[in-house]
Amino acid sequence: MLYGILKTAHLLSIILWIGGMIFTRYFLGPAAAKLDSQTRASLMQDTLGRFFRLVAYAISIALISGIWMVGRVAKMAIVAGTNFSLPITWAAMMGLGFIMAGFFLLIRYSLYTKLVKQVAASDWQGADKSLLTIRNWVGANLAIGLLIVLAMGVGPYL
Numbered sequence: 001m002l003y004g005i006l007k008t009a010h011l012l013s014i015i016l017w018i019g020g021m022i023f024t025r026y027f028l029g030p031a032a033a034k035l036d037s038q039t040r041a042s043l044m045q046d047t048l049g050r051f052f053r054l055v056a057y058a059i060s061i062a063l064i065s066g067i068w069m070v071g072r073v074a075k076m077a078i079v080a081g082t083n084f085s086l087p088i089t090w091a092a093m094m095g096l097g098f099i100m101a102g103f104f105l106l107i108r109y110s111l112y113t114k115l116v117k118q119v120a121a122s123d124w125q126g127a128d129k130s131l132l133t134i135r136n137w138v139g140a141n142l143a144i145g146l147l148i149v150l151a152m153g154v155g156p157y158l
């Protein structure tokens with residue numbers, strides 16, 4: 001039962017994170033590109049700020065639930081007297097998951113902080129450049145996330 005709850009929390013967090021990145025990059029971004037620089041920068045700063053707050057929780061839940069599940073499976077193997085070896089897909093998910101979390105920290109605490117300062121200083125040209133950089137890093141994180149989902153979905157059947 002606990003394992004089921006952890007896996008559900010894990011998947012919901014991932015859905016929120018990846019779904020939010022897809023929405024921002026492929027729907028909100030292109031629509032915002034049609035606005036003038038000032039309106040675009042203010043809209044994106046506000047939207048990204050709200051999204052990043054929620055994503056910070058989602059990442060924490062995804063990492064904690066993921067590590068907890070690994071711990072539970074390892075413990076069950078030890079109790080049953082068998083050897084536990086981390087499946088390759090799980091190891092890849094963990095490694096890439098930490099890289100994604102690192103990218104998020106960079107986006108949130110370096111690039112987004114810069115954007116906030118530029119909006120406050122009415123530096124719309126600088127804000128446009130920051131939005132482009134954020135867009136590229138979000139794209140990289142999205143690609144890694146989709147790769148993990150693909151590996152977890154198809155990997156076990158190869």
Ligand code: HEM
Pocket residue numbers: 007010011014018062063065066067069070090093094095096097098100144145146148149152153
């Ligand atoms: C520290 C990071 C992570 C750890 C330790 C971890 C661990 C786990 C574990 C133990 C499972 C359960 C597997 C099973 O019961 O078959 C799982 C499921 C899953 N995880 Fe992660 N995970 C991490 C990060 C991520 C990330 C970043 C993503 C995607 C972006 C992801 C996507 C998935 C998916 C799609 C499943 C469902 C797979 C299935 O039902 O077969 N995980 N994860």
